[in-house]
Structure formats: C-alpha cells, structure tokens
Amino acid sequence: MNEVTQEEILKLLCQRLTGLAKADFEITAETNLITQLAIDSIKLLNLIMEIEDNFDISVPVNALTDVITVRDLADLIYRIKSESK
Amino acid sequence: MSLLEKLDRAAAARKAQLPGGIGAFGIPIEAIYSATEARIGGRKILLLGTNNYLGLSFSTECREAAHAAIDAEGTGTTGSRMANGNYSGHRALEAEFADFYHCRSSIVFTTGYQANLGTISALLGKGDVALIDGDSHASIYDGCILSGADVIRFRHNDRDDLEKRLRRLGERSKNTLIIVEGIYSMLGDQAPLADIVNLKKQYGSLLLLDEAHSLGVLGETGQGLVEKTGLNQDVDFITGTFSKSLCGIGGYCVSNHEQLDQMRYVSHPYIFTASPSPATIAATRAALKILSAGTELRKRLWQNAEQLYSALKNIGYQVGPQPGPIVAIILDSPEQALAMWNGLMAANIYVNLILPPAAPEGKSLVRCSINAAHTPEQINYVSQVLSELYAKLH
Structure with missing residues (x-):
C-alpha cells in the first residue's frame, strides 16, 4: 500500500472493530475504545499487530497511551505511516 | 470519572x-x-495448581537452612542491597547462580517480578525497542513500560513474525532487546530458542530469556531451555524466579556481559526495595543445590x-x-x-x-x-x- 488517507484508515479500523464489538453496536470515529467498546486490552493489542502488517509499520504499545477514540487510533497510524515513507 | x-x-x-x-x-x-x-x-x-515443580516446599535441607539463617541473622535485612541489606549470603547466592549457568556474573532481586522489571528497565531507555512475544508475562510488559522504550509485540512463538518485525525496524534492530520465555505460564509451551538466537545474531539485537517456569524443569542440571537447547552462551541475559522450582521468593539475572554489574547502580527495582530475607536466601541456596543435582x-x-x-x-x-x-x-x-x-x-x-x-x-x-x-x-x-x-x- 503506497498512499493512504486518514479517512481510509478510519474506515478500515471501524470495519475491524465491528468484528470485535457486540452485535449491532455501531462504531464511529468518536467511539471510546475503552468505555464504549469495552474490548479487552489483548484484543486491542492483537488488532494493532494486524494493522502493523496491513500498513507495514511498527506501532509501539506505549504509543497507545494517548489513544482514547477510534479517531485517535487512526491519527496515530496515519502519523506513523507518513513518517515511515 | x-x-x-x-x-x-x-x-x-x-x-x-x-x-x-x-x-x-x-x-x-x-x-x-x-x-x-x-x-x-x-x-x-x-x-494441582501450584508452581512447586520439584516438590521442594517441605524439603528438610531447605527448612533447616532457613531456620538456621533466622537464628543467625534475624528475620529481615531492613534495607536495600545498596545500603545495609547486602549480606554475605546474597553475594554467595549470586556467585552460585553464576556458576550454575557457567556465566560471568549474576544479580539477585527481591522478587521474580522485580528481576524482569529491573533488568529490562536498566537495559532499555527512550528510543530503544523491546520486541516481545505476544504472550509475555505482565512483569515483562511492565518492565518495558517502565523503561520508556518502544514496545512491539510479535505473534506467540512465531519465528517468521519475529523476523518480519525485526526487518521493519531497520537499523533500530541494533538497539532492540528481544524478550521470550523458556516455558510460557499459560499454555506450557516452549520458545523456539534456536530460531530466535539465529535472528538476534542476524539483526544485531540482544536477547533476554525468562526461565521462570523452566528453571529446574528443562535441561540435565535444570538450567532451563538454554540447557535443553545447548544455547547457554548465545542468550545475553537470563532471568528467573525463586518462587517456583526453588520454593522461595526472589529473582535473578545472569549474564556474560560485564555491564550486568553496573545494573546495581541504575536499576530502581533492585535499589529501592529491601533485599531478600536471610531465611529466603538460605533456603534458596539449599534448593539450588538440590535442583542442580535433581x-x-x-x-x-x-x-x-x-x-x-x-x-x-x-x-x-x-x-x-x-x-x-x-x-x-x-x-x-x-x-x-x-x-x-x-x-x-x-x-x-x-x-x-x-x-x-x-x-x-x-x-x-x-x-x-x-x-x-x-x-x-x-x-x-x-x-x-x-x-x-x-x-x-x-
């Protein structure tokens, strides 16, 4: 994957997170990963490994400290992807 | 909230x-x-749910050694190894661990948790990378977080996944500590150590192996996975605990790197805690003898x-x-x-x-x-x- 936009990353994340959330829970950019989605930490870390492979980047676990919403996560991935070019 | x-x-x-x-x-x-x-x-x-792998918790030799140490040195050291808590027994046990692993030196920590916390946080700092197995124990995660290094996980026991992540790091792989365990505490499986050693050499990284669950269990003298695989001299740092096969409480790190000694001056989980009690040290020394001949x-x-x-x-x-x-x-x-x-x-x-x-x-x-x-x-x-x-x- 050469060029990717923030919106494309956001869309991909929403798709992947839908598979981890309870049925009929709608994921949006502002969904809070911890309080609203309530997925456990290991599921989130496993998702990060998938994202790393998808975009061929390294996303350190410690960089997730400031991630609260799906948009925060998309922004982080976009920033790392942009810096890796 | x-x-x-x-x-x-x-x-x-x-x-x-x-x-x-x-x-x-x-x-x-x-x-x-x-x-x-x-x-x-x-x-x-x-x-059927203890970590008492060799069944030594009531060993006569260990109990007698602990009793004698309490009588001779009291119930606790009341201080850090850096201050008043550095007894000759602590030094003797460190020498015995180094001999046991045929390594240059060793450091004893107050718990196994602190052995990982103290070793990892002393080795790594901001800008470095910890590349850890996805099923790592919490003490490994916590040590990495304490260090400030970038923490990257690879899929459990997956050699190819580890290599993919090392390759992605580029030059940073030379400032990377790979961390794996001899036996994993949840599923009981063993790390593919030979593959991991080859990769750490190829990419210029260092390797830390936690033998918490494999000490006493694997290898002719019970060193752990390093002995079973014959890779004792290829692993940079080996950590472990006294609280499983040795039936005490405490932890250790052994290494051939001379820089291990410097860890005593930079590792907060080593410095800012009381040293293991005399009874713990004495029982562990007795247990290590039984373990190596076991x-x-x-x-x-x-x-x-x-x-x-x-x-x-x-x-x-x-x-x-x-x-x-x-x-x-x-x-x-x-x-x-x-x-x-x-x-x-x-x-x-x-x-x-x-x-x-x-x-x-x-x-x-x-x-x-x-x-x-x-x-x-x-x-x-x-x-x-x-x-x-x-x-x-x-």
Whole structure:
C-alpha cells in the first residue's frame, strides 16, 4: 500500500472493530475504545499487530497511551505511516 | 470519572464476566500438609495448581537452612542491597547462580517480578525497542513500560513474525532487546530458542530469556531451555524466579556481559526495595543445590506431566501444544471453565482458573500444574475425575 488517507484508515479500523464489538453496536470515529467498546486490552493489542502488517509499520504499545477514540487510533497510524515513507 | 469510580468499573466488569464465580480467585488455603495436599474449606484438597515443580516446599535441607539463617541473622535485612541489606549470603547466592549457568556474573532481586522489571528497565531507555512475544508475562510488559522504550509485540512463538518485525525496524534492530520465555505460564509451551538466537545474531539485537517456569524443569542440571537447547552462551541475559522450582521468593539475572554489574547502580527495582530475607536466601541456596543435582526429580516430574497430558488428550480435551508441567485445558467460555473448576473442587482437586484477557486468544483455561511429588495414583484420580467431567460438560 503506497498512499493512504486518514479517512481510509478510519474506515478500515471501524470495519475491524465491528468484528470485535457486540452485535449491532455501531462504531464511529468518536467511539471510546475503552468505555464504549469495552474490548479487552489483548484484543486491542492483537488488532494493532494486524494493522502493523496491513500498513507495514511498527506501532509501539506505549504509543497507545494517548489513544482514547477510534479517531485517535487512526491519527496515530496515519502519523506513523507518513513518517515511515 | 473519579479515581474510586475507576475501581468500581473494574469490579463491575469482573462480576459481569463471572457471576457467582468470584470465589474462584484468591481462595484461602487454611492449612498446607505437603507439596501436594492442603486444607481448603475444611476439606483435604489435592493441589494441582501450584508452581512447586520439584516438590521442594517441605524439603528438610531447605527448612533447616532457613531456620538456621533466622537464628543467625534475624528475620529481615531492613534495607536495600545498596545500603545495609547486602549480606554475605546474597553475594554467595549470586556467585552460585553464576556458576550454575557457567556465566560471568549474576544479580539477585527481591522478587521474580522485580528481576524482569529491573533488568529490562536498566537495559532499555527512550528510543530503544523491546520486541516481545505476544504472550509475555505482565512483569515483562511492565518492565518495558517502565523503561520508556518502544514496545512491539510479535505473534506467540512465531519465528517468521519475529523476523518480519525485526526487518521493519531497520537499523533500530541494533538497539532492540528481544524478550521470550523458556516455558510460557499459560499454555506450557516452549520458545523456539534456536530460531530466535539465529535472528538476534542476524539483526544485531540482544536477547533476554525468562526461565521462570523452566528453571529446574528443562535441561540435565535444570538450567532451563538454554540447557535443553545447548544455547547457554548465545542468550545475553537470563532471568528467573525463586518462587517456583526453588520454593522461595526472589529473582535473578545472569549474564556474560560485564555491564550486568553496573545494573546495581541504575536499576530502581533492585535499589529501592529491601533485599531478600536471610531465611529466603538460605533456603534458596539449599534448593539450588538440590535442583542442580535433581535429575531423578525431573524424571518423576516429566513422567507425571506426560501421564496427565496424554490422559487428557485421550479423553478428548483441547490442551496446550506440548506436554510439560503446565497442562492447560482450553475452553471456549468463562462459564465452561468455571463449571469445570467447580467440578474439580467438588472432587477435592484444586487447579487454576484463567479467564480473558489473562488467557491467550480470548479463550478460558483450566490450568493444571504437575510436580515431582505427585504420585501416579493422584494423577490417575485427576484423570478419572476429568474424564467424568468431560462426559458431563460436553
């Protein structure tokens, strides 16, 4: 994957997170990963490994400290992807 | 959300996950009779959920050594190794660990948790990389976070996945510490150490191996996975604990790198805590002697482990990928695991209940651990009860 936009990353994340959330829970950019989605930490870390492979980047676990919403996560991935070019 | 409300939220999540099953955790042991039996809830219970792999918790030599140390040096050191807590026994045990591993030097820590925390946080800093197995123990995660390094996980025991992530790091792989475990505490499987050593050499990284569950269990003299694989001189740092095969509390790091000694001056989990008590050090020194000469104990341990592992496979249970002292029954839901745990307790057998996220891949585990002191009759009894439970729960 050469060029990717923030919106494309956001869309991909929403798709992947839908598979981890309870049925009929709608994921949006502002969904809070911890309080609203309530997925456990290991599921989130496993998702990060998938994202790393998808975009061929390294996303350190410690960089997730400031991630609260799906948009925060998309922004982080976009920033790392942009810096890796 | 207030500070206390965060704890209320965690309590609610715990109750929602396992209604009525909270009693499975932190169960009080009222009396301990031996390495394999205790009194729980007024009943004599067979212990199949300890980490007492060689069955040394009531060893005469260890108890006598601990008693003598208390009489000679008192109950505690009341200080750090950097100050008044550095007794000759601590130094002697460090020399004995270095000899045991044929390594240049060793450092003793107050707990196994602190051995990982102290070693990892001293080696790594901001800008460095910790590349850790996805199923790593919490002490490894916490050590990495404390260090300020970038923490990257690779898929459990997956050599190709590790290489992919090393390649992605480019030049940063030279400032990377790869961290794996000899035996993993949940499923009981072993790291593919030869592959990992090859990769760390190829990419110029360092390797830390945690032998917490493999010390005393693997290798001719019980060093762990390094001895079983003959890779003792290829691993940069080996950490481990006294609290499993050695039946004490404490931890260690051994290495051939001369910089290990400097860790005493930079590792906060080593410096800012009281040193292990004289009784702990004395009992551990006695236990290490028994462990290194314990070929017969290891033989009995492995006979017991293989007996239970093959019995459970034959019954039809999904178990961990390879036999060993940790035999994990893998179940799809917390409810199934709790039903099995309750069934075993009703039959006077204590095992560990492991629920997500502590269990890998979102599964739940009934974790059995075997030791050298279990008799074939005890293992037969456990197999029979688990066979009946399988018929009832499937």
